[in-house]
Amino acid sequence: MKLPNRTFALFIVTAALATLPWWAGDLYKLHLAALICAYWVLIGGLNLVVGYSGQLSIGHVGLLAIGAYCFAILAGTHDVHPAFAIAASGALCALCGLLLGLPSLRLPGFYFAMATLAFALIVTEITLAQGNLTGGGVGLSVPGFPPPFDTPRGSYWLILTLAALVTWLSWNVARHTWGRALVAVRDSAVTAQAVGVPVFRAKLTVFVFSGFTAGVAGALFAVLQSYITPDTFVFDLGLFFFVCIIIGGRGHILGPAVGTIVLTALPEMVAPLAKLGNFFYGLLLLAVVLLVPEGIGRVFELLLQRLRPRRESHVVKPDLDRLAKAIEHGRSAR
Amino acid sequence: MSLVARDITKRFGGLTALSQVSLELNPGEVHGLIGPNGSGKTTLLNLMSGYYRPDAGKIELDLTDISTATVQRRAALGIARTFQKPRLLPTLSVLDNAMLGGWRDARAGFLSTAFCLPRVRIDERLLRSRAEELLHGVGLSHAIGRRANLLEHAEQRFLEIARGLAQRPRFILLDEPAGGLTPAEIEHLGAVIGVMRAEGVGVLLVEHHTDFVFRISDRVTTLDVGTMIKHGTPDEVRRDPDVIRVYLGA
Numbered sequence: 149m150k151l152p153n154r155t156f157a158l159f160i161v162t163a164a165l166a167t168l169p170w171w172a173g174d175l176y177k178l179h180l181a182a183l184i185c186a187y188w189v190l191i192g193g194l195n196l197v198v199g200y201s202g203q204l205s206i207g208h209v210g211l212l213a214i215g216a217y218c219f220a221i222l223a224g225t226h227d228v229h230p231a232f233a234i235a236a237s238g239a240l241c242a243l244c245g246l247l248l249g250l251p252s253l254r255l256p257g258f259y260f261a262m263a264t265l266a267f268a269l270i271v272t273e274i275t276l277a278q279g280n281l282t283g284g285g286v287g288l289s290v291p292g293f294p295p296p297f298d299t300p301r302g303s304y305w306l307i308l309t310l311a312a313l314v315t316w317l318s319w320n321v322a323r324h325t326w327g328r329a330l331v332a333v334r335d336s337a338v339t340a341q342a343v344g345v346p347v348f349r350a351k352l353t354v355f356v357f358s359g360f361t362a363g364v365a366g367a368l369f370a371v372l373q374s375y376i377t378p379d380t381f382v383f384d385l386g387l388f389f390f391v392c393i394i395i396g397g398r399g400h401i402l403g404p405a406v407g408t409i410v411l412t413a414l415p416e417m418v419a420p421l422a423k424l425g426n427f428f429y430g431l432l433l434l435a436v437v438l439l440v441p442e443g444i445g446r447v448f449e450l451l452l453q454r455l456r457p458r459r460e461s462h463v464v465k466p467d468l469d470r471l472a473k474a475i476e477h478g479r480s481a482r
Numbered sequence: 483m484s485l486v487a488r489d490i491t492k493r494f495g496g497l498t499a500l501s502q503v504s505l506e507l508n509p510g511e512v513h514g515l516i517g518p519n520g521s522g523k524t525t526l527l528n529l530m531s532g533y534y535r536p537d538a539g540k541i542e543l544d545l546t547d548i549s550t551a552t553v554q555r556r557a558a559l560g561i562a563r564t565f566q567k568p569r570l571l572p573t574l575s576v577l578d579n580a581m582l583g584g585w586r587d588a589r590a591g592f593l594s595t596a597f598c599l600p601r602v603r604i605d606e607r608l609l610r611s612r613a614e615e616l617l618h619g620v621g622l623s624h625a626i627g628r629r630a631n632l633l634e635h636a637e638q639r640f641l642e643i644a645r646g647l648a649q650r651p652r653f654i655l656l657d658e659p660a661g662g663l664t665p666a667e668i669e670h671l672g673a674v675i676g677v678m679r680a681e682g683v684g685v686l687l688v689e690h691h692t693d694f695v696f697r698i699s700d701r702v703t704t705l706d707v708g709t710m711i712k713h714g715t716p717d718e719v720r721r722d723p724d725v726i727r728v729y730l731g732a
Contacts, residue, residue, distance in 0.1 A: 471615075472619075
């Protein structure tokens with residue numbers, strides 16, 4: 149793909165998203181778009197954990213809940229400025245990510261998933277039990293953003309900006325050395341070790357990062373809900389985040405983004421699908437896993453490849469002078 | 483200045499995989515390690531690269547004991563390896579696979595990477611140009627942008643070597659690199675190993691193809707059921723009656 153095309157596509161998408169309040173039609177659709185962006189703040193970070201480093205966390209809804217309650221308590225009960233409250237939600241969830249990741253990221257895949265599941269369940273119980281802090285089963289009302297973000301448009305733009313920021317951050321990680329190291333952790337831990345990647349530390353680092361974005365997402369989500377109870381954070385939601393990434397494709401950013409949009413918007417926009425509820429998710433997941441196990445992202449790639457000429461050569465022909473120079477150059481850099 | 487396995491014993495449960503085996507790998511030398519299936523060649527390689535810990539004996543680098551150093555630590559000290567069955571990242575490009583070898587040269591941390599600080603771009607440019615040169619060097623010019631899962635077997639072997647060399651190793655341990663290659667490709671492999679030697683890299687060559695090993699090695703060590711039966715120049719080893727007995731069953 150040529151670079152100008154890419155820049156052009158990026159420009160079109162940015163322009164379309166930024167002007168969405170004018171063409172979305174009604175406030176409900178705008179709210180839905182803001183909700184998708186808030187979800188993406190979490191999923192964009194989680195994508196580095198699930199899609200890149202291959203750690204199957206299904207309990208990020210627990211972190212979302214902690215972020216949401218942290219924001220509601222700080223900004224609502226204690227009148228902290230919402231900007232600080234959002235940052236505090238992120239920081240608290242990064243810390244929770246660290247505490248959860250330290251013991252559990254050493255576990256093999258299945259057991260790690262169970263640990264995150266247990267974490268999400270524990271968070272729900274704690275929000276119910278600590279009534280004087282969280283309002284228990286009654287819940288808490290959440291204050292809105294300060295001006296100029298207090299209108300539906302304003303809060304949409306704020307959340308969109310944060311979603312774009314998370315996209316940019318995770319894209320930077322994915323396309324550089326860190327991204328390769330994470331894929332190595334996912335596809336072959338033995339290879340990762342062989343080239344010197346500290347496997348556990350790499351997993352923990354992205355997990356803490358995903359904790360931070362989950363905390364920020366929790367704060368944004370809480371504002372959009374305007375009232376939160378433990379029932380807001382059902383376990384299905386954690387599974388939903390996970391499924392968005394699997395359907396979007398592991399090791400992609402665009403794919404999971406499309407997955408998030410489709411899975412959030414479709415059931416809302418198409419009435420018959422709403423009736424199907426979880427059946428729709430299940431069907432879509434089944435179709436993707438059976439037909440395109442590498443997800444939507446891979447479908448894009450394959451379509452792009454169709455446009456390119458195929459190169460068939462498989463002949464290995466070493467260029468020994470060049471090899472000698474490359475090795476020598478590497479050694480002198482030592 | 484060498485990588486040494488000293489009187490190594492390694493047991494798996496009741497099975498003694500290696501018993502009192504020693505091996506010295508010097509810079510700029512090709513050291514062949516041969517032996518029948520199950521003789522402990524790969525076990526020794528895994529001990530030297532840090533995947534196993536010895537039950538007795540030591541692994542030393544420049545006279546320092548590194549027996550308990552992690553695989554990652556040994557990679558940082560300049561020990562690279564390839565695998566019997568190539569272990570590549572199938573969804574990444576050939577270039578990305580080779581660049582993975584430069585991990586320890588990328589100095590930017592996670593946050594600098596996330597914010598794409600200038601340091602990251604400098605690292606990236608350096609790693610890319612080195613990986614590209616190595617890929618051209620080992621003969622993969624035609625496949626640089628291809629996804630690694632589209633490579634044929636020989637290409638995968640050469641890509642693993644390029645990844646190992648991208649680590650700028652002092653010693654590289656090759657686990658059956660000629661396995662599954664055609665005669666012409668084995669020739670290429672020999673030439674590539676020759677260049678590594680000429681550039682001062684110490685090459686440990688674990689192989690089944692004894693002809694190939696005798697042809698390109700400076701020294702050869704022969705194992706049989708976990709013990710060393712002969713060590714010396716290719717000619718000495720080839721003529722040794724024990725080696726002949728093991729290989730010809732006479």
